[in-house]
Amino acid sequence: MSTSGISKIGVLGIGTMGSGIAQVSAQSGFETIVADVSDEVLEKGMARIHKSLDKLVASYEKTEGKRGITKEHRDEAAGRLKSSAKMDDLLDRDIIIEAVFEDYDVKAKLIKELDGKGFDGLFASNTSSISITRLANNYHDPARFMGMHFMNPVPIQKGVEIIRGLLTGDEMYSTIVALCGDMGKTPIPAEDKAGFGINRMFIPFVNEAARVVEEGIMSVEDADKTTLCLGHRMGPISTMDFVGLDIIVDVCNVLEAEFGSPYKATALLKRLVEAGYLGMKTGKGFYxxxxxxxxxxxxxVARYRIK
Ligand SMILES: NC(=O)c1ccc[n+]([C@@H]2O[C@H](COP(=O)([O-])OP(=O)(O)OC[C@H]3O[C@@H](n4cnc5c(N)ncnc54)[C@H](O)[C@@H]3O)[C@@H](O)[C@H]2O)c1
Structure with a gap:
């Protein structure tokens, strides 16, 4: 039995984050169903999860058990994980963790749809920036709605920013703290302001890096090199490609709406997204x-720079 009392988890969205959350959920012993828009999208996402589990087994063998997971653990996790293109399959879950596009309307519609179908479990959102209080308003019981902001890549990063909406209840808060522990994660509490704590710091930093490139102050490679000198493992430009440029622009928009124009996404970032260059997930971004x-x-990008 988990310390949180949860046994069945539903994950909504099998993209970069949803696939990682579903994987960690299954690895941590939860009966997991991950849902997305179509069987085709789910097939690709499940292939990504299986590849990631295989990598952990390879790591276990290479490090003689210091890191990674055993083959048996992988097979057990895979056995606990199912996918479905039907929202109805999520209705019996103890908790649904949504990780769909960073767009209020998309998230609100899904929460309302599940609510309308009678879902009565706990609801968590992996939103990077959208108000938890506002999202919770679409659920019949906002006291059992909360932010659970996992870090990318989910199977590796330990921190989960946990955000209480204005109406989140104490019981929900302690269950989510316990769930983080059950999943081998470290909860980091933050308040419900746009971008919470992490993206309030991180997004202006990477957006400014895009501006440094856009204004011709530094090349893409040099902008990346500079922060390696600060001890970062990845430069800001590569980090944006890793996170997804659409996500960066979406979060900039939320920060701008709450805090004003200094948070506006740079034109270069917006143009890249308009061109369909979303970063590593589409094979093209800044790189x-x-x-x-x-x-x-x-x-x-090189051409777009002001000479
Ligand atoms: N990428 C990151 O580094 C990162 C980190 C932390 C949090 N987040 C947050 O996680 C969420 C997901 O981000 P991502 O990077 O995984 O995005 P993504 O684009 O990789 O994946 C989103 C998934 O949601 C699915 N989806 C969209 N509409 C849907 C619907 N109506 N029903 C079911 N599925 C639907 C899409 O098909 C896609 O598979 C966002 O809220 C984002 O802000 C992202």
């Missing part, structure tokens, strides 16, 4: 990613 090759700067 171009091809299998077996080192990333190279996207010529479209």
């Amino acid at each position: 171009i990613y091809e299998k077996g090759k080192d990333p190279v700067v996207n010529p479209a």
Whole structure:
């Protein structure tokens, strides 16, 4: 039995974050169902999860058990994980963790839909920036709604920012703290203001890095090199490609709406998203990613720079 009292978890969205959350949930012993819009999207997401589990087994074998998981653990986790394109399959879950697009309307519609179908469990949102209080308003019991902001990549990063909405109840809060523990994660409490704590700091930093490139102050590669000198493991430009440029712009929009124009997404970031260059997930962003090759700067970005 888990310390949180939860046994069945539903994850909504099998993208970058949803796939990681579903994987960790299954690895941690929860009966897990992950849902998304179509069987095709789910197939790709499940393949990503299985690849990630295999990597953990390889790591276990390479480090003689210091890191990673055993083959048996992988097979057990895979056995606990199911996917479905039907929202109805989430209705019996103790908790649903949503990780769909960072768009209030998309999230609100789904919460209302599940609510309307009679879902009565706990609800958590992996939103990076949207008000938890506002999202909770779409659920019949806002006291059992809360933010659970996992970090990318979920199977590796330990921190989970946990955000109480104005109406989140004490019982929900302590259950989510316990659930983080059950999932091997460290809860980091933050208040319900746009971007919470982490993205209030991180997004202006990377957005400014895009501006440094856009204004021709530094090349893409040099902007990345500079923060390695600060001890970061990845430069800000590569980090944006890793997170997804659409996500960065969406979060900038939320911060701008609450705090004003200094948080506005740079034009370069917006143009890249408009062009469909979303970063590593589409193979193109600030850099171009091809299998077996080192990333190279996207010529479209180099051209866009003010000389
Ligand atoms: N990418 C990151 O580094 C990161 C980190 C922390 C939090 N987040 C947050 O996690 C959430 C998801 O981000 P992501 O990067 O995984 O996005 P993503 O684009 O990789 O995945 C989103 C998934 O949601 C699915 N989806 C969209 N509408 C849906 C619907 N109506 N029903 C079911 N599924 C639907 C999409 O098909 C897609 O698979 C966002 O709120 C984002 O802000 C992202």
